[in-house]
Amino acid sequence: MPLDLSILGHGVYSPREVARLIGGTPQEVLRWTRGSGPSDPLWKGYYQEIDDSTELSFADLVEVRVVKSLRSAKISMQAIRYAIKLANDKYGIDRPLSSLGFRTDGQEILIEALEKDGQLMSLSKKRPGQKVFKDIVQQSLVDLEYENDRPILWRPKNAKHIVIDPSRYFGDPIIDEYGISSNTLYQEFKEFGDIRYLSRIYEIPVSFIKDAISFESDLDSAQGQKHGQSII
Numbered sequence: 001m002p003l004d005l006s007i008l009g010h011g012v013y014s015p016r017e018v019a020r021l022i023g024g025t026p027q028e029v030l031r032w033t034r035g036s037g038p039s040d041p042l043w044k045g046y047y048q049e050i051d052d053s054t055e056l057s058f059a060d061l062v063e064v065r066v067v068k069s070l071r072s073a074k075i076s077m078q079a080i081r082y083a084i085k086l087a088n089d090k091y092g093i094d095r096p097l098s099s100l101g102f103r104t105d106g107q108e109i110l111i112e113a114l115e116k117d118g119q120l121m122s123l124s125k126k127r128p129g130q131k132v133f134k135d136i137v138q139q140s141l142v143d144l145e146y147e148n149d150r151p152i153l154w155r156p157k158n159a160k161h162i163v164i165d166p167s168r169y170f171g172d173p174i175i176d177e178y179g180i181s182s183n184t185l186y187q188e189f190k191e192f193g194d195i196r197y198l199s200r201i202y203e204i205p206v207s208f209i210k211d212a213i214s215f216e217s218d219l220d221s222a223q224g225q226k227h228g229q230s231i232i
Contacts, residue, residue, distance in 0.1 A: 011166030022064055058166035059095055062141075062151050099149050103138075110137070159211055161175050161177065162215050182215055195210060
């Protein structure tokens with residue numbers, strides 16, 4: 001992908017990186033954003049529109065995260081497609097799954113989509129339907145910050161000092177106050193095994209480095225790459 005202005009401020013993520021951040025698989029990410037066999041993608045990724053790249057933007061990352069939550073709640077692809085179309089047609093929400101409008105109206109959109117798909121009753125038998133939909137939307141979007149209806153950064157709720165900001169470090173997770181990649185610290189910790197050493201050379205408090213390492217370790221655990229307790 002050429003390094004041009006189309007990248008600046010949008011973040012750049014490979015399908016594998018997106019999968020690691022959302023706890024999914026690269027195959028899921030590609031299926032949802034590129035399509036599979038006769039199935040069309042749910043939407044075309046930002047960079048696909050520019051040069052047919054499989055890499056994704058921050059907005060794509062947020063939307064894939066929402067789709068992962070919906071699929072984990074057993075909501076069908078048909079219902080998700082309908083929800084996207086409904087949000088666009090009825091509410092005028094462009095790129096709906098990553099929008100503030102979806103966080104506001106997502107519960108109603110999901111209810112209508114599931115009614116159309118015939119799933120509402122089966123879900124309601126297990127759990128009260130409206131509460132389920134509200135929880136899905138809130139859990140997917142609650143730790144995002146918005147500007148003009150669009151997400152501008154993600155502060156993962158399981159990491160006190162980490163931010164994912166497409167305007168910084170191409171959207172890689174960083175320690176917000178210091179601008180250092182959490183994955184860089186994680187890889188160096190795995191090599192040196194000494195948090196206090198990293199604290200000295202980067203001039204970052206030990207607590208911040210522990211937070212970064214725990215965040216990255218949790219991502220690995222979710223991908224099945226690590227097992228057992230935290231490494232710190």
